[in-house]
Amino acid sequence: MAFAAAPVKTDLLIVGGSESAVAAAITAARLRVKSITMVSDTDWLGGQFTSEALMAIDENRGARGYDQTVPMPRHGMFKETIERIEAHNKRKYGQPRPGNTRVITTTCPADAAQVFEDMVQPYVKSGQLRIIRRMIPTQAILSADNNTVQGVDFVSLDDAQKTLRIKAKLTVDASDWGDVIKLAGAGYEFGPDLKDAYGEPEAPASRDTHPITDMNPITYTMVIVETDEYKPIDQPDGYKPDSYRKHRYPKDPGWLYGTRRLIDHYHFKNIDHPDVLLLCFPAFDYPLDVLPKAVVDALEADEPGASKKNIVQMPRHQRQIVFDDAKQFSQGFLYFLQTEAHDGMKDKTHSFRRFKLTDEFGTPDRMPPKPYVREGLRLKAMYMSRQQDTMGSGSPNHFANAMYHDAVAVWQFEYDFHPTRREFLNSGDTAGPWRAVFRKLRDWKPPDSGRATFGVRSLVPAKVDGLLGGGHSLGYTSIVSSGFRLHDQMMAAGQAIGAVAATAIARDVQPRMIPYDAALLEDVWRGLMKHDGGAQPAMLWPFADVDPSDTCYVAVNQLAVRGMLPLGPSDVNFEADKPATADWRGAVIERSLAKRQVRSQIDPPSGQMTRGQFATQWWAMMRDLPPKPFERVKPDDADGDGIVDGVDPLPLQAGERTWSNP
Numbered sequence: 001m002a003f004a005a006a007p008v009k010t011d012l013l014i015v016g017g018s019e020s021a022v023a024a025a026i027t028a029a030r031l032r033v034k035s036i037t038m039v040s041d042t043d044w045l046g047g048q049f050t051s052e053a054l055m056a057i058d059e060n061r062g063a064r065g066y067d068q069t070v071p072m073p074r075h076g077m078f079k080e081t082i083e084r085i086e087a088h089n090k091r092k093y094g095q096p097r098p099g100n101t102r103v104i105t106t107t108c109p110a111d112a113a114q115v116f117e118d119m120v121q122p123y124v125k126s127g128q129l130r131i132i133r134r135m136i137p138t139q140a141i142l143s144a145d146n147n148t149v150q151g152v153d154f155v156s157l158d159d160a161q162k163t164l165r166i167k168a169k170l171t172v173d174a175s176d177w178g179d180v181i182k183l184a185g186a187g188y189e190f191g192p193d194l195k196d197a198y199g200e201p202e203a204p205a206s207r208d209t210h211p212i213t214d215m216n217p218i219t220y221t222m223v224i225v226e227t228d229e230y231k232p233i234d235q236p237d238g239y240k241p242d243s244y245r246k247h248r249y250p251k252d253p254g255w256l257y258g259t260r261r262l263i264d265h266y267h268f269k270n271i272d273h274p275d276v277l278l279l280c281f282p283a284f285d286y287p288l289d290v291l292p293k294a295v296v297d298a299l300e301a302d303e304p305g306a307s308k309k310n311i312v313q314m315p316r317h318q319r320q321i322v323f324d325d326a327k328q329f330s331q332g333f334l335y336f337l338q339t340e341a342h343d344g345m346k347d348k349t350h351s352f353r354r355f356k357l358t359d360e361f362g363t364p365d366r367m368p369p370k371p372y373v374r375e376g377l378r379l380k381a382m383y384m385s386r387q388q389d390t391m392g393s394g395s396p397n398h399f400a401n402a403m404y405h406d407a408v409a410v411w412q413f414e415y416d417f418h419p420t421r422r423e424f425l426n427s428g429d430t431a432g433p434w435r436a437v438f439r440k441l442r443d444w445k446p447p448d449s450g451r452a453t454f455g456v457r458s459l460v461p462a463k464v465d466g467l468l469g470g471g472h473s474l475g476y477t478s479i480v481s482s483g484f485r486l487h488d489q490m491m492a493a494g495q496a497i498g499a500v501a502a503t504a505i506a507r508d509v510q511p512r513m514i515p516y517d518a519a520l521l522e523d524v525w526r527g528l529m530k531h532d533g534g535a536q537p538a539m540l541w542p543f544a545d546v547d548p549s550d551t552c553y554v555a556v557n558q559l560a561v562r563g564m565l566p567l568g569p570s571d572v573n574f575e576a577d578k579p580a581t582a583d584w585r586g587a588v589i590e591r592s593l594a595k596r597q598v599r600s601q602i603d604p605p606s607g608q609m610t611r612g613q614f615a616t617q618w619w620a621m622m623r624d625l626p627p628k629p630f631e632r633v634k635p636d637d638a639d640g641d642g643i644v645d646g647v648d649p650l651p652l653q654a655g656e657r658t659w660s661n662p
Helices: 019-030 076-093 109-125 179-184 253-259 293-302 316-338 478-483 487-507 511-516 518-528 553-561 582-593 611-622
Strands: 008-015 036-040 129-133 135-142 149-156 163-173 222-226 261-263 276-279 355-357 407-411 421-424 434-437 452-455 467-469
Touching: 008 019, 008 149, 008 487, 019 036, 019 076, 019 109, 019 487, 036 135, 036 163, 076 109, 076 487, 109 129, 135 163, 135 179, 149 179, 163 179, 163 487, 179 467, 222 316, 253 261, 276 316, 293 316, 407 487, 407 518, 452 487, 467 487, 487 511, 487 518, 511 518, 553 611, 582 611
Parallel strands: 008 036, 008 163, 036 129, 163 467
Antiparallel strands: 135 149, 149 163, 222 276, 222 355, 261 276, 407 452, 421 434
16 A cells, blocks of 8 residues: 555554543543544544534433432543533533433534534644544554554545555554454454353343344434424435334323433523434434345345344445435434324424424534444453443442452443344335334343443453554443443543553553553553543542542542452442541551551551541552552462453452452
């Protein structure tokens, strides 16, 4: 391949422009990575917030469901982003949360895109961050032994003659479909994991019932804006009204109107802007297990057997065939709402016929640049996070069964599969109307996850060096991916990736060294807890009641993630204002000194004080003491418990559960 320009050299290459990619880039820049290059396939940065148009912002949620609360306080890059979005909303609409809907915060596409541009600009202006848009990877540059990624080749989406080679010390694959992971020959997985793979409680037993093509569905969301006209969109090609008449999900237009509303000027009288709605419902989710005849015919004409592949295995142009049909199906749902559903409404004040597709995306059809992707390629990582690890110990309200020793992000959500099976309605006629239905074991019912963590090992390929997973291409099972995919979770993962990358580059080590080196892991944790210059610290331990604004926040997280606090699985509240009793202090001191190299006498804080005050003062004494090295009993089994490290959720602690008693 002839390249149009000289190779670009950079310390950190981030492939993709998603919210995860942006969080990684900003975090790495703040941690003094000198040269960062981000290559996005779209003009907009922000992923779910922008190009995928999931504008009603999803975030961690406890077992109680939608109740305008979160199980742990907002934190890290997500908190920064939300605060910027809400400030923007306040200036533009007069309300920080103008949607008056089920989720807490909403935004509009161009508004979110501007927020992400504003966030990266300081690092672009300083020269630390370079952003290249509308290019996609074509080849991974590998070392002579094919074991290390040394860079990536790209081609422009607008001009096939325009190519670029970027050489990097470390590459993050935050693309939508794990492009670099595949090009590099790193291991990856896709489709449902069978029970014999990871032993998960809700995993299916057979491919007969759960084919390899079964995935959390994609959805082409739509953002629509209120007008003074009653005018439907043009009827989409291939429109089949039975697909929308016979779906099994909420049909009440009033419920659909309010449940993902972005701007509500009827409720907020000071808003001088028409209502704006997000349409994103199971009624037009697009399953990927068996495709409609028109799509099958187009794929088979391109490549025999292509229609039988999992979408992860399809090249970009074949995926686009699927995406185009998914887009038409979504447009059909809007047309149905504006025609048959409109005709059946007694009160047409809030009829969908009064709405038009927003022009904010700048696309010819006014649809988002990308579909909303819930599940993609899964990196075969040093450790694959499993459902049984992440379930609450004794209750979904408790900490997870396995609290990873290398935790760098926290999360909680239901294991949330949208309908993954396509059911053809006319006696199986694949050319006819269809609806999306649930497949057994893959739905959004309980069990929910507990208050879980995500570890460094699940960001690092099992074999290939010079590479980190990002976006949805992480080391987890299909079931865990269904719960760890939301806006805040992907930003938390991105922030963790940025910190891991910064440590690896600064220390000149491969990321796989970090989980088993106490000093390197300390570096990552310190980076994630940085909170100067307006940065919001990440969260390392999922307490319900410790907010980043609390003076003890950093200390409590640093102590907890190192196992220095006496905790049980139900101790989800730290209770910072509770008196620090002598017994509690003694337990903290004992656990802390077991983790640190202490060379001289330490006089612990004394006098009456709260837990928060003690934690803050005690961490100040512990912070600069070197950690004791992690012990290793056997080369492939650090804790010698008979479970090799690659499948051991707790490689430094005997057994597979953090807690002896639920």
